[in-house]
Amino acid sequence: MAVLAFSITTGAAPSGAYAADDEPLINFPTFAGASKMLDRNGTADLITSSGRLHQRILRMTAGGFRQAGSAWARTKLDLGQSFESRFKAYLHHAKPGADGIAFLVQNDGPRALGGWGGGLGYRGITDSVAVEFDTFQNTNDPSSNHLAVVMHGNPDNHSAVGEPSIPLYGRPFWARVVYDAPSNDLRIYVKSLRAGSDEELALETTVDLADEVGARSAWVGFTAATGSALSKQDIYSWTVEAPGA
Numbered sequence: 001m002a003v004l005a006f007s008i009t010t011g012a013a014p015s016g017a018y019a020a021d022d023e024p025l026i027n028f029p030t031f032a033g034a035s036k037m038l039d040r041n042g043t044a045d046l047i048t049s050s051g052r053l054h055q056r057i058l059r060m061t062a063g064g065f066r067q068a069g070s071a072w073a074r075t076k077l078d079l080g081q082s083f084e085s086r087f088k089a090y091l092h093h094a095k096p097g098a099d100g101i102a103f104l105v106q107n108d109g110p111r112a113l114g115g116w117g118g119g120l121g122y123r124g125i126t127d128s129v130a131v132e133f134d135t136f137q138n139t140n141d142p143s144s145n146h147l148a149v150v151m152h153g154n155p156d157n158h159s160a161v162g163e164p165s166i167p168l169y170g171r172p173f174w175a176r177v178v179y180d181a182p183s184n185d186l187r188i189y190v191k192s193l194r195a196g197s198d199e200e201l202a203l204e205t206t207v208d209l210a211d212e213v214g215a216r217s218a219w220v221g222f223t224a225a226t227g228s229a230l231s232k233q234d235i236y237s238w239t240v241e242a243p244g245a
């Protein structure tokens, strides 16, 4: 009923682009039963974690050399409306680890997968905007613990950079990507899972996502990669909500 009422008040809402009040557009509290709702490429896989939680997770890379993976929700995202994406990640395994993960909106399609290593699995996905969580310092990187917003699949050119106070590698963290469509304001928050930790604003920039991606409706998901240094890169939980709709 809520969906019907909403579509009437907003006019010609594209089918499937709006959810009912407070119902996430994309909702993976865990990745149990997610196989039919996620397109996975390269090394991205749904597995049962071996740790204490013993839950279904999205493992983007499995700890081998020169791996790259991508995973895209089958529900496309309307970039003309504000949204909030929240996920819990754990990048771990070897020391040092590499290379990190990225949250993307893209218009290349459900098979999109980019290059390994510093490409973070998105290098070459041209119709995209990436938010990278980068754990290995390449030539153009400020550190081995940074966030960046990157346009058009070129990780050598950061549009905006932030360096969080918490480690992205070796400890699980929460990330929240908040996009305000009217102002094109994009904010990325991170938070340690440690008791008493506060969320911090790690990066804020202005970007017109629909304009950069070249479409109002985009695929949304993650990429990740390893190179000569290795990581297991796991997503434990992921939601996308459009609270301002």
Ligand SMILES: [Ca+2]
Residues within 6 Å of the ligand: 099, 118, 134, 135, 136, 137, 138, 141
């Ligand atoms: Ca890097």
